[in-house]
Amino acid sequence: MVEVLLGVTGCIGAYKVPELVRLLRAGGAGVTVVMTRNAGWFVTEGTLQTLSQRPVYGDMFHPRTADGIEHIDLARRADLLLVAPATAHTLASFAGGLADDLLSTIYLASACPVMVAPAMNSFMYQHSAVQANLEILRRRGVEVVGPGTGELACGESGPGRLLEPADIAAKALALAGGKTGQILAGLNVVISSGPTREPLDGVRFLSNPATGRMGHALAEAAIHRGATVTLVSGPTHLPDPAGARVVHVTRVEEMRHAILEGSEGSDLVVMAAAVGDYRLARPAAGKLKKSARGLDLHLEPAPDILAELGRRRGSAPRPVLVGFAAETDDLVLNARRKLEAKNLDHIVANPVNRAGAGFGAETNQVTLISRNGDTDSWPVMSKSQVAARLLDHLAGVHFSAAAGTEG
Ligand SMILES: Cc1cc2nc3c(=O)[nH]c(=O)nc-3n(C[C@H](O)[C@H](O)[C@H](O)COP(=O)(O)O)c2cc1C
The missing domain is CATH 3.40.50.10300 (CoaB-like)
Incomplete structure (x- = not known):
């Protein structure tokens, strides 16, 4: 069974996370959820604990387990660190190498593939600071999935929508199973x-x-x-x-x-x-002139x-x-x-x-x-x-x- 460590951050798209957990598990993955403090405002720990059938992690200084060092152990066990939805704030933490909460510390401690699914208002997403952070992450090999384009919770329309859970789950399962599912290796x-x-x-x-x-x-x-x-x-x-x-x-x-x-x-x-x-x-090399006679092109x-x-x-x-x-x-x-x-x-x-x-x-x-x-x-x-x-x-x-x- 592949192990997905699912980071959930403080964004409205978090309402789709229960469905994502369900789909990941239906696809054969074990899912362990790590929530940022702000994620708890959008989706409850109880829902994610029930759907993942595992404890939900969150506070670095109140570990769920008594033995070991939690962030290191969680990072070690994962085949994939998936952050969905990923806020502008968490993307900035990852890009800048901050380690001020459990999720950002796990990101630094993990050796597995990392996938992030950004979701935010389209002006936020298009801001050069966010784009620069995404570019840094991509250059480091982080897989950035989405965002989708369309109606956003804030009433605007444009890029910034969290990809559909089915889409994220398909990409995540392919990446998490990468080591075992190399059915096109050598081709x-x-x-x-x-x-x-x-x-x-x-x-x-x-x-x-x-x-x-x-x-x-x-x-x-x-x-x-x-x-x-x-x-x-x-x-x-x-x-x-x-x-x-x-x-x-x-x-x-x-x-x-x-x-x-x-x-x-x-x-x-x-x-x-x-x-x-x-x-x-x-x-024509130059711009064709407008003509009242119209224009025939062969x-x-x-x-x-x-x-x-x-x-x-x-x-x-x-x-x-x-x-x-x-x-x-x-x-x-x-x-x-x-x-x-x-x-x-x-x-x-x-x-x-x-x-x-x-x-x-x-x-x-x-x-x-x-x-x-x-x-x-x-x-x-x-x-x-x-x-x-x-x-x-x-x-x-x-x-x-x-x-x-x-x-
Ligand atoms: C109602 C509401 C919706 C928000 N939606 C988003 C969002 O879609 N994307 C985002 O990047 N930040 C969003 N934010 C801001 C984040 O919650 C804020 O930047 C927070 O610090 C993120 O923390 P985290 O990344 O540690 O979860 C929203 C805030 C509120 C109050």
């Missing part, structure tokens, strides 16, 4: 993410609303499963996943070049980027990276090729056609015109279609959960001992 995985941009002139471009959430979630999930990951990302607002080699690109041709280079000798390529289908052959097809990968691989078993198909109509039929036309092993069909799925959404509702004819519709899940389930499936089918020579 080279290439993942594309985000949109591409094709210039129309010196200042305008043709693109799409992809945010990169799906591709980045896949990169994180692959890293947690032990893979060596190359992430080829179009322009997004997401931080680079810790542990991935990230190639930042803009145009389809740049993405093509990076993917083809990265896929040499790779075991798995997952194309989750929303790659443009069209481009302007010769975009677009030519952009390179089809997946089709090229499929042609190059031919009948060889590697790399395993997985595409994403964003569809608005005849989801399964169109996706299956793509799988066959491009010589893929699997395609993840993705309705982009449904609530809770597609561009920009935090969740996705996908159908996994495989070359052998299997079609499996998954329920609405967070993009992290889709990533975890997809990689676990691919590992089982292609890369486990049981997959044998077919894999």
